[in-house]
Amino acid sequence: MNKYPTVGSTKVGDDLPVMRKSANEAELFLYSAASFNPHRIHYDRAYAHFEGHEDTVVHGPLQGSWLTQFVTDWAGPNARLLSVEWQNRASAFVDEEVQFSGTVIALDAAEGVVELEIVEQRSDGTTLMPAKAWVRLEDH
Secondary structure (H helix, E strand, O other): OOOOOEOOOOOOOOEEEEEEEOOOHHHHHHHHHHOOOOOHHHOOHHHHHHOOOOOOEOOHHHHHHHHHHHHHHHHOOOOEEEEEEEOOOOOOEOOOOEEEEEEEEEEEOOOOEEEEEEEEEEOOOOEEEEEEEEEEOEOO
16 A cells, blocks of 8 residues: 555545644754855844844745645655745744645646645744645556
């Protein structure tokens, strides 16, 4: 039995397993360095406060990376992420746990493609990032 979804095992309305993520200060600093992002709001708490943020800010592209991980972890190694889109609507902060959840909203069985509606939220339910993704699943 395959642990990943296939065209035959997937239905519109299926929920993806929830994924939780958080980033600590060291991870944010390293992501800033790796992405050549010198903006101090991502690694300097005092400066983030100076700019009006409640704490050190998690990078939007890091959250986008988590989003693609959420989708590809669910879909499996033989699936193909065709497209993904998202909007950053609110900031996540250092050491804050965020949650990714998603639902299959469309299935093209002939092409083996599912459309997913995804949301990243804070623990209080605030939406940080609504998203959609299109994935070609395994066909067996």
